[in-house]
Amino acid sequence: MAGVTLGDACAKGRGIIKVEVHMIGNVVLLYRGILIAILFACMIPFTGCSGQTAKAKQINVIFRFDDYSAKSSMDTELKIIDAFRKNKVPVTFAVIPFVCAGSEHDPSPQNSLPLTPTKGNILKAALKSGILDVALHGYAHQIVSVREMNEFSGLDYGVQAKKLAEGKKFLEALIDAPVTTFVPPWNAYDLNTLRVLEDLGFSTLSASKAGKAEKTTTLNFLPATCELPQLRNAIGAARNSSDTQPVIVVVFHEYDFREFDKKHGKITYQEFSDLLRGLRSTEDVRLLSIGQATGMINDLTVSRFLLNRSIHTALNLLPSFLVKVYDSRYTDRDHGYSWLCAGLFYVTIILLVALVSFAAGRFMFPRSAFLMNVGIYGSIPLLVTVLVYVFHDLDVTIGRAMIGALIVGISVGTWLCIPSLAKKTHPRKTGPGDENRA
Numbered sequence: 001m002a003g004v005t006l007g008d009a010c011a012k013g014r015g016i017i018k019v020e021v022h023m024i025g026n027v028v029l030l031y032r033g034i035l036i037a038i039l040f041a042c043m044i045p046f047t048g049c050s051g052q053t054a055k056a057k058q059i060n061v062i063f064r065f066d067d068y069s070a071k072s073s074m075d076t077e078l079k080i081i082d083a084f085r086k087n088k089v090p091v092t093f094a095v096i097p098f099v100c101a102g103s104e105h106d107p108s109p110q111n112s113l114p115l116t117p118t119k120g121n122i123l124k125a126a127l128k129s130g131i132l133d134v135a136l137h138g139y140a141h142q143i144v145s146v147r148e149m150n151e152f153s154g155l156d157y158g159v160q161a162k163k164l165a166e167g168k169k170f171l172e173a174l175i176d177a178p179v180t181t182f183v184p185p186w187n188a189y190d191l192n193t194l195r196v197l198e199d200l201g202f203s204t205l206s207a208s209k210a211g212k213a214e215k216t217t218t219l220n221f222l223p224a225t226c227e228l229p230q231l232r233n234a235i236g237a238a239r240n241s242s243d244t245q246p247v248i249v250v251v252f253h254e255y256d257f258r259e260f261d262k263k264h265g266k267i268t269y270q271e272f273s274d275l276l277r278g279l280r281s282t283e284d285v286r287l288l289s290i291g292q293a294t295g296m297i298n299d300l301t302v303s304r305f306l307l308n309r310s311i312h313t314a315l316n317l318l319p320s321f322l323v324k325v326y327d328s329r330y331t332d333r334d335h336g337y338s339w340l341c342a343g344l345f346y347v348t349i350i351l352l353v354a355l356v357s358f359a360a361g362r363f364m365f366p367r368s369a370f371l372m373n374v375g376i377y378g379s380i381p382l383l384v385t386v387l388v389y390v391f392h393d394l395d396v397t398i399g400r401a402m403i404g405a406l407i408v409g410i411s412v413g414t415w416l417c418i419p420s421l422a423k424k425t426h427p428r429k430t431g432p433g434d435e436n437r438a
């Protein structure tokens with residue numbers, strides 16, 4: 001059987017390239033057609049061709065003010081409460097019962113500062129007027145290890161239970177009302193935290209969109225979805241969403257106010273009050289506290305949370321400019337579109353890289369047996385190594401996914417290129433009658 005070695009292919013390389021210019025041109029045209037079709041398909045979810053239209057519905061907006069404690073600025077907090085009271089808008093305050101006296105980023109033992117009766121009375125009065133409810137925000141708001149910003153995650157059930165029970169009891173006594181919502185500091189918690197919360201009678205967790213959860217948990221989930229600067233866009237996205245009960249939880253702190261932090265503050269008290277007034281008069285916006293939301297929104301279950309977390313994972317795999325386009329069209333309930341967008345994005349990257357790799361191989365391999373051997377024998381171990389790196393845990397980042405797509409694309413291009421070169425370099429098989437015809 002006539003065969004061609006790699007050396008033969010190299011020796012004949014220059015002649016082959018000339019003969020195959022036309023063939024490569026055709027292949028390039030074919031790939032260009034395929035890529036245009038895929039890119040067009042990729043854009044469909046971003047262009048609004050899905051047939052979704054803005055519908056009349058209520059967009060639930062919840063304000064969550066974090067870090068009320070013995071150390072926080074009473075002047076700022078009174079101004080904030082006043083803005084909510086004046087505009088008749090409810091708010092949830094996430095309160096630290098025993099804030100650490102020193103730096104929250106220092107895990108070594110520190111004195112704690114219990115919430116003062118004065119601060120307790122401010123909460124109590126606002127609670128009584130119906131514009132505020134109180135959530136427990138950790139215990140001391142102090143990290144337990146320098147490795148991560150976290151006060152609970154990784155600790156034993158018993159240690160977490162002690163902290164949460166003490167914090168809950170202290171706060172409830174101070175404000176003379178039950179506390180059933182937990183907001184973990186830095187939104188960090190683990191499955192033990194969820195079990196403790198259920199056992200202690202908490203009804204609701206408000207952390208982040210990426211947190212952990214078991215399907216069996218009975219807690220309500222109201223994760224933070226944006227900060228003050230993103231609120232307008234979030235409402236726009238909620239209007240375009242297919243979700244019939246969109247929920248926006250906007251988290252803010254004292255340092256968001258220019259009067260508190262001239263350099264980093266984003267809004268003045270007056271602008272904030274105007275924002276509340278504007279929302280109050282917006283027909284399709286319903287303003288709730290966390291406590292009110294748990295009674296008025298049908299589905300705050302773990303199933304909804306897990307669905308939204310999956311979408312969050314898909315969108316985290318897209319570059320930010322595509323996420324911005326996506327956010328302007330869809331919100332959390334569009335699960336299929338988020339994964340479709342992520343999938344099409346990476347298929348496009350793989351095909352583009354494969355095309356470049358294919359063309360590069362067609363040019364270089366006939367000129368270098370070494371490069372061809374690297375392509376044949378090196379690509380599979382490289383691919384396996386990179387895929388193990390990309391998927392070594394389930395927390396795949398966009399950087400890891402891009403590296404994976406790049407190597408898959410190079411491998412695919414190389415594998416398509418080598419057989420086609422070998423085929424082209426085979427001499428035509430001689431048939432029995434060929435001698436007579438010659």
Ligand SMILES: [Zn+2]
Nearest residue numbers: 066067185186
């Ligand atoms: Zn906090």
